[in-house]
Amino acid sequence: MLNKIYDWVDERLDITPIWRDIADHEVPEHVNPAHHFSAFIYCFGGLTFFVTVIQILSGMFLTMYYTPDIENAWKSVYYLQNEVAFGEIVRGMHHWGASLVIVMMFLHTLRVFFTGSYKKPRELNWVVGVLIFAVMLGLGFTGYLLPWDMKAVFATKVGIEIAASVPFIGESIKVLLAGDTTILGAQTLTRFFAIHVFFLPAALLGLLAAHFIMIRKQGISGPL
Amino acid sequence: MSNKVSRRQFLSYTLMGVGGFMASGMLMPMVRFAIDPVLQQSGGGDFIPTSQKVDDLTEIPVRVDFTIKDRKDAWYYSDVSNTAWVYKNGDTIIALSPVCKHLGCTVNWGGDETHPDQFFCPCHAGRYMKNGDNVKGTPPTGPLDEYEVKVEGGLLYIGKTVSNTLV
Numbered sequence: 001m002l003n004k005i006y007d008w009v010d011e012r013l014d015i016t017p018i019w020r021d022i023a024d025h026e027v028p029e030h031v032n033p034a035h036h037f038s039a040f041i042y043c044f045g046g047l048t049f050f051v052t053v054i055q056i057l058s059g060m061f062l063t064m065y066y067t068p069d070i071e072n073a074w075k076s077v078y079y080l081q082n083e084v085a086f087g088e089i090v091r092g093m094h095h096w097g098a099s100l101v102i103v104m105m106f107l108h109t110l111r112v113f114f115t116g117s118y119k120k121p122r123e124l125n126w127v128v129g130v131l132i133f134a135v136m137l138g139l140g141f142t143g144y145l146l147p148w149d150m151k152a153v154f155a156t157k158v159g160i161e162i163a164a165s166v167p168f169i170g171e172s173i174k175v176l177l178a179g180d181t182t183i184l185g186a187q188t189l190t191r192f193f194a195i196h197v198f199f200l201p202a203a204l205l206g207l208l209a210a211h212f213i214m215i216r217k218q219g220i221s222g223p224l
Numbered sequence: 225m226s227n228k229v230s231r232r233q234f235l236s237y238t239l240m241g242v243g244g245f246m247a248s249g250m251l252m253p254m255v256r257f258a259i260d261p262v263l264q265q266s267g268g269g270d271f272i273p274t275s276q277k278v279d280d281l282t283e284i285p286v287r288v289d290f291t292i293k294d295r296k297d298a299w300y301y302s303d304v305s306n307t308a309w310v311y312k313n314g315d316t317i318i319a320l321s322p323v324c325k326h327l328g329c330t331v332n333w334g335g336d337e338t339h340p341d342q343f344f345c346p347c348h349a350g351r352y353m354k355n356g357d358n359v360k361g362t363p364p365t366g367p368l369d370e371y372e373v374k375v376e377g378g379l380l381y382i383g384k385t386v387s388n389t390l391v
Contacts, residue, residue, distance in 0.1 A: 054250060061254045065298070075299035083298075084260045086253040093253070 025216065030223035041115075042220075044108035049208070051101045055139075056201065058094040066146065068193035070186050073148035098140055105136060117221035125214040132207045135200050142196035148189060156192070157184055271374055271381035276310060278317065278375050285311040285333040285343075285354065288319070290382055308371050308382055309333055309343065311354070313390075318355070319371040321385050326350045326363040343368065355390040367391040 010016055029035045031042040065080035065087075067073055080087045109129065112118055118126035145156040164174035179187025229237075274290040292304045307330070308319040322330045324345040331352065335344035342359065343352035351359040356368035370390070372383030 057250075057254060061258055064258055067299075072299060079299040080257075084257055085263070086257045086260075089253040090257045093250075 026219065028220055028223070031220055041107075041111045044104055044111055048101060048104040048108050051097050051104055052204075052208070054093055055097045055101060058090050058097065059197070059201075061090055062094055063197065068146070068190050070148060070189055073146065073189060077147045094143075098143060101136055102140065105133060109133070115221060115224060119221075122214075122218055122221065125211060125218070128207055128211050128214065132204065132211060135204045135207060139196060139200050139204070142192040142200065145189065145192045146196065153184065156188065160184065160188075271372070271383045272306075273376070274308075274380045274382055276380040278378055278380055281310060281312045281317060281380075283311055283313070285309040285320070287322075287333070288380065288382070306382075310373075310380065313355075317373050317375070317380065318390065319373045319380075319382055320356050320388075321369040321371060323369065324350050324364060325358060325366045325368065331368070356388045357391040 031039050033039045033043070062080065065076055065084060067076040077091070081091050082088070112126065112129070141156075141159055145152045160174050160178050163177060164170040166173055175181055177188070177191065178184050179191050272290050272292055274288050276286075276288045286309070288308045288310045290306055290308070292306060294301050295304045307322045309322055309331075310317060310319045312318070320343070322332075322343075324331050324347065326345065326348055329345050329347035329350075331343040331345045331350070333343055334340045335346060336342065336349070336351065339351055341354060343354075343356070345351070345364070348363045350362045350364040352364065352368050353359065356370065358364040358367055367388040367390075369385040370388050371385055374381045374383070
């Protein structure tokens, strides 16, 4: 049945070469854990992506209940965690996954650094990777405020003060982030929500695409 | 077709099985989370007191407003006002829901001048007889819902809606 549907589409659109191109790529011996177990360090990039996919999925589902409003944010988080089936699990996935992304990304960075994979001709991919790192930290920072509990508010207060310490433009960055010159409140929350849910994920997807296209184009770096 | 499972088949089945198991383990909590409202038991059924004295009711439907106190809407609690059209049919008290069965607008008794003894919905000119039966040839596809009622201390109490039992 599925085969017939596939054949029907393939006959018209010739989709086989598309996924073949994606699926068929060289996996050299020195990055294959089946050959050298120590090659598992080459898995961290893929694991980062895997956790990112979980973050995107669980985040999409969380927004079905979450409300980016200072009156209701905490209440909606409390509700979805304690009164909705599997709420604790789904929020837990997003909460722990957020930390895990950073850990995996850091390990991936270490692997790239110590195998010298950032060297010519792969400098651009390193640069894109660093940008992804920054976007991920931004996602972590903006997401931290969303439950709108005491920890979130005061952590954001500190974070915004740090941003404000940037020379010359610090004060502008602060107002841009908080939405007000003095108050950390209603506008801060809606801004952080928009940044967390729309702006940074869009940037992230673009950067990830660039990251993957480059690695595919250049191939995996050689053995040590 | 031999019964032997080839190495390639074995691998692809195992990988698909394990992969499917992992993917479903990941997706199941999220899907269950999302469909929770569908599976929630609809609570309620509490009778809500109104200020309508039962002795004042006649055969002519009157509008009775009542308020659901502190209604729980997920994390939001509020007082919600509601309406019933109430009349006496002999000794029994009939309370009809004002929600039109066409697209959910609110009906009025005698709202249409040419049909003073019918319920009328202003949105698309839907009409109902006094017992809630929808007038054929108008948009509604079924009769108005009924409220469960009880009397306590001479006052009318209104419960949850049930489908019309008079038609």
